Amino acid sequence: MSSFAVLLVLAxxxxxxxxxxxxxxxxxxxLPFLWWAAVFSTVLWAGVIPLTGGxxxxxxxxxLLGIGVSGLVHVxxxxxxxxxxxxxxLSTVYTTARxxxxxxxxxxxxxxxxxxxxxxxxxxxxxxxxxxxxxxLADRDPGATRMPGDRRxxxxxxxxxxxxxxxxxVYTIWDAHAVREWELSPVAFMVGCxxxxxPMYTAALxxxxxxxxxxxxxxxxxxxxFGVLSxxxxxxxxxxxxxxxxxxxxxxxxxSVILVSLFGVVVLREGRAGWRIxxxxxxxxxxxxxxx
Numbered sequence: 001m002s003s004f005a006v007l008l009v010l011a012x013x014x015x016x017x018x019x020x021x022x023x024x025x026x027x028x029x030x031l032p033f034l035w036w037a038a039v040f041s042t043v044l045w046a047g048v049i050p051l052t053g054g055x056x057x058x059x060x061x062x063x064l065l066g067i068g069v070s071g072l073v074h075v076x077x078x079x080x081x082x083x084x085x086x087x088x089x090l091s092t093v094y095t096t097a098r099x100x101x102x103x104x105x106x107x108x109x110x111x112x113x114x115x116x117x118x119x120x121x122x123x124x125x126x127x128x129x130x131x132x133x134x135x136x137l138a139d140r141d142p143g144a145t146r147m148p149g150d151r152r153x154x155x156x157x158x159x160x161x162x163x164x165x166x167x168x169x170v171y172t173i174w175d176a177h178a179v180r181e182w183e184l185s186p187v188a189f190m191v192g193c194x195x196x197x198x199p200m201y202t203a204a205l206x207x208x209x210x211x212x213x214x215x216x217x218x219x220x221x222x223x224x225x226f227g228v229l230s231x232x233x234x235x236x237x238x239x240x241x242x243x244x245x246x247x248x249x250x251x252x253x254x255x256s257v258i259l260v261s262l263f264g265v266v267v268l269r270e271g272r273a274g275w276r277i278x279x280x281x282x283x284x285x286x287x288x289x290x291x292x
């Protein structure tokens with residue numbers, strides 16, 4: 001993996017961690033914030049498309065298929081992530097989601113694509129799972145959600161983190177295929193996805209449309225930052241994917257787990273700091289093993 005690709009992925013990790021922290025601050029707003037986020041992302045980045053090779057392909061059908069599927073999965077990802085932030089701790093949801101994403105990708109590659117990862121890579125999967133479980137244990141408390149008929153407490157943050165991880169694995173594989181096989185421009189692809197998301201969020205808003213004016217009036221600075229950082233984080237990843245294997249890029253971007261975990265401990269004063277930091281380090285160790 002080239003040094004330039006590594007720098008791209010690390011920069012993406014910083015952007016990704018930052019916008020997740022911003023999203024956590026308005027997690028309870030939900031759909032109205034996501035609607036504006038999609039609008040801001042589309043408007044702010046649309047003007048960059050002509051400067052970055054247009055669509056990148058003359059096959060408009062492939063472009064529309066690519067952004068259609070990706071937009072749908074990204075909407076599911078954002079809805080589940082926002083719900084997770086509303087019911088769980090930041091570091092739990094984020095670490096679980098970002099840890100399970102590459103793990104699921106490895107499993108899919110083995111079962112469906114016929115890939116045979118090395119022993120070192122499998123050790124990385126185990127390390128990630130251990131880190132995820134450790135974060136869950138650190139969050140275990142008497143107020144955790146109970147499932148009917150089950151005496152065991154289930155952390156809602158872990159549940160939604162796992163669902164988010166599934167979505168991450170799906171869009172990672174699909175988007176890598178789109179930008180590689182169909183040679184779609186990463187910027188145009190990202191803008192197309194956010195454009196597709198707008199009508200989906202509009203349909204989901206329902207009776208909450210009246211909240212849109214209040215949200216933009218109160219949170220426009222966060223929306224502006226989100227509109228820049230969220231697309232930028234993924235555009236950088238898509239560019240890196242065009243010059244390096246997905247198996248290296250996808251796990252390496254999970255270094256953002258450390259940044260979010262530190263924010264949760266230092267700023268949000270989330271408990272058991274030692275457990276959280278140690279668990280995040282274990283996840284990163286697993287990521288390094290996966291990428292080796």
